Amino acid sequence: MSKSPFVMDPIKLIASPFLVFLLFILQISTPVSSIRKDTSVQDRYTCRTTVQGRYLITDDMGQVCDALSIDPHSRCCRGKRDRFSCHGCNLVSQCCNSYEFCVSCCLNPSRTHKDLALHVKIAKPATAGTYSSIFYFCTGRCRHSSESVIHENAYLSEFHHCFSIPSNSSGASGAQTEARLAGINIVIGKQGESCDSVCKSSGQSCVPNKFLLLNQCETMHKYLSCKGGCLASVGADQPAEVVDDAPRDLNPGACLYTSQASILSCDGSHQHTKRLCPCA
Numbered sequence: 001m002s003k004s005p006f007v008m009d010p011i012k013l014i015a016s017p018f019l020v021f022l023l024f025i026l027q028i029s030t031p032v033s034s035i036r037k038d039t040s041v042q043d044r045y046t047c048r049t050t051v052q053g054r055y056l057i058t059d060d061m062g063q064v065c066d067a068l069s070i071d072p073h074s075r076c077c078r079g080k081r082d083r084f085s086c087h088g089c090n091l092v093s094q095c096c097n098s099y100e101f102c103v104s105c106c107l108n109p110s111r112t113h114k115d116l117a118l119h120v121k122i123a124k125p126a127t128a129g130t131y132s133s134i135f136y137f138c139t140g141r142c143r144h145s146s147e148s149v150i151h152e153n154a155y156l157s158e159f160h161h162c163f164s165i166p167s168n169s170s171g172a173s174g175a176q177t178e179a180r181l182a183g184i185n186i187v188i189g190k191q192g193e194s195c196d197s198v199c200k201s202s203g204q205s206c207v208p209n210k211f212l213l214l215n216q217c218e219t220m221h222k223y224l225s226c227k228g229g230c231l232a233s234v235g236a237d238q239p240a241e242v243v244d245d246a247p248r249d250l251n252p253g254a255c256l257y258t259s260q261a262s263i264l265s266c267d268g269s270h271q272h273t274k275r276l277c278p279c280a
Contacts, residue, residue, distance in 0.1 A: 047075045048075075057070060106142060107134065187279050188277075189276075189277055208265065212264070220255040221255070232259045233257070235256065237269050
């Protein structure tokens with residue numbers, strides 16, 4: 001007896017849904033090659049920026065721009081801009097009249113050597129340490145540099161954002177210093193006394209070309225207590241120690257070395273410091 005053309009084979013009837021299901025599984029498990037795999041968003045560089053100024057911002061590539069010109073994704077200054085701009089800076093003193101341009105100028109590798117910058121001590125004794133990157137060195141130095149102030153509380157000029165590496169960060173070794181001080185009598189002066197007066201009281205004379213050897217933290221620690229730390233400053237009365245009863249903003253008990261060697265002199269004095277004097 002022949003089969004009716006309208007009657008389906010039971011095996012085919014069972015197999016058809018299975019084949020459809022299998023084809024569906026294969027289709028959804030096949031990788032979709034038409035979607036572009038773009039990892040550039042994940043690898044995009046994000047800038048670090050200054051937050052000091054009201055109008056300008058400097059990114060860690062040395063570009064200066066206003067806040068509205070910051071790319072919202074990369075946090076870098078948008079557009080092609082000059083890098084390492086020293087606008088408003090005195091390149092001799094390495095001081096600027098703008099914080100942002102000070103940071104930009106400082107980031108120039110030809111002006112600030114990374115190996116030296118990362119060994120500079122952060123000034124305040126309570127947070128003594130070194131900078132973790134050249135960017136943090138520049139942002140820190142331009143904001144807190146003591147090269148621009150007299151006794152920590154008065155600016156020398158409008159160029160009070162300075163990025164120079166302290167001269168005290170790389171001095172002569174202890175043995176060399178001792179050898180070069182042979183024949184020199186190191187005397188601690190009285191409060192407010194100049195080295196001319198200190199040496200004269202012992203029948204000697206002040207030897208100005210030996211101040212550079214005394215203007216180092218290592219040397220001052222040998223003769224002074226320096227219980228308030230050793231800090232960079234600017235003053236003709238230095239190297240010296242601030243007396244204990246000095247105003248708090250002058251860092252009582254701290255030893256001070258001057259970062260501008262050209263102003264070292266025998267006649268300098270300050271009412272709140274005791275000088276370290278080279279006499280012969």
